[in-house]
Amino acid sequence: MGVLQIDLDHLQAFERGLDPQHVERSAIPARVLGYGEISTVFEVQVDGLRHLACKRLPIFQTPAEMETYTAAYEEYNRLLNGEIGITIPPHGYASFLSDTGRPVFYIVQQQLPSESVGHRAMHVLPHEQVLVLVRRILGELRQVWAFNQRQDRVQIGIDGQISNWAIAGFDPGHPHVDEQTRLLYVDTSTPLFRVQGVEQLDPELFLRSAPSFLAWVLRRFFLADVVNRYYDLHRVAVDLIANFYKEQRPEFIPDLVRTVNEFLTTEAAALDVEPVSEQEVRSYYREDAFIWSFYLTARRIDRFLRTRLLRREYPYILPGQIKR
Numbered sequence: 001m002g003v004l005q006i007d008l009d010h011l012q013a014f015e016r017g018l019d020p021q022h023v024e025r026s027a028i029p030a031r032v033l034g035y036g037e038i039s040t041v042f043e044v045q046v047d048g049l050r051h052l053a054c055k056r057l058p059i060f061q062t063p064a065e066m067e068t069y070t071a072a073y074e075e076y077n078r079l080l081n082g083e084i085g086i087t088i089p090p091h092g093y094a095s096f097l098s099d100t101g102r103p104v105f106y107i108v109q110q111q112l113p114s115e116s117v118g119h120r121a122m123h124v125l126p127h128e129q130v131l132v133l134v135r136r137i138l139g140e141l142r143q144v145w146a147f148n149q150r151q152d153r154v155q156i157g158i159d160g161q162i163s164n165w166a167i168a169g170f171d172p173g174h175p176h177v178d179e180q181t182r183l184l185y186v187d188t189s190t191p192l193f194r195v196q197g198v199e200q201l202d203p204e205l206f207l208r209s210a211p212s213f214l215a216w217v218l219r220r221f222f223l224a225d226v227v228n229r230y231y232d233l234h235r236v237a238v239d240l241i242a243n244f245y246k247e248q249r250p251e252f253i254p255d256l257v258r259t260v261n262e263f264l265t266t267e268a269a270a271l272d273v274e275p276v277s278e279q280e281v282r283s284y285y286r287e288d289a290f291i292w293s294f295y296l297t298a299r300r301i302d303r304f305l306r307t308r309l310l311r312r313e314y315p316y317i318l319p320g321q322i323k324r
């Protein structure tokens with residue numbers, strides 16, 4: 001995996017001039033590489049930071065909280081790569097207090113070609129090879145659950161979404177994936193793992209970027225379920241298939257359900273995972289799409305209230321319209 005050296009001076013200068021409402025118009029501009037449901041990944045347009053992918057987490061209330069997170073982040077990377085053998089891009093991090101005294105954490109990775117990320121590549125690969133790509137992702141996921149089954153001291157959770165995997169050596173001019181293709185896992189900012197049954201990441205952190213008027217509802221009704229989802233291969237697989245709805249390619253769903261079930265009954269049979277049904281993927285997607293668009297709308301309202309009415313800082317970079 002390798003550890004990146006990070007140009008802290010430039011990153012702090014970026015933070016100083018950051019416009020979270022329009023990252024691309026910050027004093028040092030940034031180019032957005034990708035939006036997830038919660039965060040934004042971008043390239044800072046200055047020598048020393050170009051060719052890197054940065055994800056900014058302004059969610060910490062104290063430096064101590066950020067230190068605990070840092071330890072979990074590093075250990076998660078080590079577990080995925082060192083213990084399980086999942087390839088992760090060379091990465092590092094930077095953490096500091098902003099000029100306003102806010103602890104900020106930047107995850108920094110070597111930037112991978114955008115076209116090589118799964119949700120882009122799936123649109124240019126031949127149908128059969130999209131299924132191969134999903135099989136390769138399932139193969140990586142199997143390693144995680146095999147690890148979890150081998151011992152019970154540490155249990156690792158992972159988000160298997162198609163947009164979290166990049167294809168090594170991908171050539172958009174000649175898109176190709178086969179059983180030997182290597183994948184890289186990029187989404188390491190949610191270090192979910194349990195040691196002797198104890199979650200190492202404080203789940204409260206999930207709620208920090210949520211509007212305060214929603215936090216209690218989310219905590220009460222959704223939090224445990226969202227966290228548990230990442231430890232359950234059946235649900236991670238359902239989520240992976242449901243991504244094809246989000247990517248406007250529902251025609252893949254029947255073949256993907258077959259692919260997953262075949263995988264679960266052959267290669268992954270020892271894991272004893274319930275098969276997946278199309279019906280289940282459909283209703284899961286409906287609910288998931290509703291939750292995330294509701295969440296994003298609530299965050300926009302929160303941003304409006306804070307910046308326009310209360311004239312306060314709103315620290316989060318929100319995604320634009322997401323087509324679902």
Ligand SMILES: Nc1ncnc2c1ncn2[C@@H]1O[C@H](COP(=O)(O)OP(=O)(O)OP(=O)(O)O)[C@@H](O)[C@H]1O
Pocket residue numbers: 033034035036037038039040041053055089109110111112113114117163164186187188189190
């Ligand atoms: N190292 C990288 N190089 C190029 N693009 C990247 C890199 N890391 C992330 N991206 C882009 O940004 C997108 C979002 O990244 P990632 O999956 O890490 O965050 P996320 O899904 O927003 O996380 P969450 O929603 O869990 O906070 C990816 O799908 C990808 O398109």
Ligand SMILES: [Mg+2]
Pocket residue numbers: 036161163164187
């Ligand atoms: Mg992601």
